[in-house]
Amino acid sequence: MDKKNMKDSAPGKTVSKESAPKKYTNYPTVIDHSTEVQKEWAPWVRQGLWDIKGYRVVKGPAGGGTIDESKKNLKEFMVIDRTEASLYSHSYGLVSPFFLGLLEGKLKGTKCPNCGTVYCPPRAHCWNPECRMTETEWIDMPLRGIIHTFTVQCLAAAPFEHILPFSLGWVQVEGADTAICTMLHIPYHDLFIGQKVNLKFRPKAERKGDLMDMYAVAVPGQKVPKWAVLQSDEKQLNRLDEATAATTEFIKKRYGLDNSKRGW
């Protein structure tokens, strides 16, 4: 990253050709929400270069054979701490209008002019073998759908840990033939497959143009059907309550966040 390029450009500003990173200088940058981020991340990436930061010595079971054999053969191993950090500038490709749509609070899909299949998430080319990679056309999707399936998470990868416990699922948007992976801001006691949902967007200032900008809420007034897989087994529901309560406590301790009051 050229230092000169990081100056003078505020987020959201349309930038001049000269201030864009080198690889893009042949093409106009239309919107720039990146330069400030790159500036912020540069020291992290530098710190995360493959540098050896520390070490420890661990005495552990060594060699081949069974557990018993290797337990008799203890050796000292030197373990180093080596870092890696990167900032990837990834293009969303031909389906970029979908993500730009999220920024505007709009949900877009694509439709094959040949077979009529509606994709949400969109595909730029139809995957029906009969359509021979026909280019699809953009359509606006309604902000409504039904839950195809879901889970309740008590553990998550690092970037999502602080919002635990939460539910995610796949929503089949009205009119779409496929389902899209979405956060469900619905208390799991109410959650069921086939549930009607409305799709909402985070406040405009918080949107980043990725799928986390959008979430589903339940259409009010729906009853949990008797056959619902989670609620039909009271024991399971109780066990899940215990697990999510423990998770909420863990997040409180670790991040100082009380996720029990947000209503989902």
Place this chain on the structure above:
Amino acid sequence: MSERRVAVCGGGIFRPDIWRGECAEEGVAIAYRDMLKSIPGFDPADVDVLMMSYFSDHLNQQLCMGWIIQDYLGFHNKPGYRVEAGGSTSLDAIANAYFMIKSGMFDVILVPGWEWMSEVDTATTNMMIASAADTDWDFTVGGYYNAYYASLEVRHMQLYGETCEDLGRIAVKNHNAATHNPYSQWRMEHGTAYITLDDYWKSKLVCWPYRTLNNALISEGAACLLLAAEDKVKRYTDNPMWITGVGLGTDSMRPGDRLVDFPFSSFRDKAAIYPDFVKRPKTPYPEMANFGSMHAAALRAYAQAGITDPLKEIDVAELFTPYDGVELCFYEDLGFCGRGQGKNVVREGLCEYGGELPVSMSGGLTAQGHPVGATGLYQTIFLYYQLAGKAKTKYGQNALQVKNARRAMVTGHGGTACQGGVIIFEKD
């Protein structure tokens, strides 16, 4: 394609554990030594090709790790290939070695496999593995395979009515089997005591309905496998395990797209059982409940091996099941029972030790261990000793030996069933 047969002639193990002090090349070397010890007739000069099985580059910050392995084992003038197919990596490595020998081009292939998965912390390992999911569309929401698989299982539960207890029964079966395996990670962690459903309910909930005991382990470990053409087999073993069927299959990257899964539209008949209270997608099989890639793979492998009733005709199986709901669904997709009947297979104990078709008696991914590139090799070695009738010589006096086993099956599967494979083995 040549008519000659291809056999697995044995293998070696460097047992999986949450952390191994040795680094990957040393682990592979130890597994290779273990193989040398058990195959006295083997001469390294016989090896035509190395087919290296490993999944990840980013877990160890090392590209082209295979070059270190071929050099460390002293094979660095031979052809070497890396095979990578997510969770299906080791199955695909065996399949590719088979294709090469079957083509008549090569006679003897060594398959080293490994994975070192604990160099980053567990949450990061999970994140890095989940980057095998679509990073634009699925990974960005939750970023966690457990959650994706849990969602698939919730769908299957809703359609077909298995319960959390059924998933618990599978967990108990596999963990208790692993206590008989002196190379298993569960036995290292836990010892040899059996667990019960009570212990299962006490294990931590990860993503509903999956608890810790339902999930694959994170492991470091290695294994080596030797494959040879018919005319070379006698040098190595009196108990060749012949490969009589190899089937591979794939499915969409994003599971949400399987609601309109065109290549599977001819599989509609498989969806005969579909409850009417749930909306039926355009293509009801496999949608987000079953594993079409595995079904397609199984059909191909069974056709080659002449199998029509797998539950009856296969004697022992090692299934690639990173989550226990996957095992239940595989019973259906591999044709042990009809769609929606997996729960009955569990409840009747058909796939337990002593049942019609014992499954994952090594402990499988959740209890033996899951260093991705080595996992399928461990399972294949386990089957080799099962068919040879010599499980006790390798795994000790308490090993679970399936009696009179003649035909075995191993599977591989990667992504959210984006890729799957089935190999059928037979003894003479």
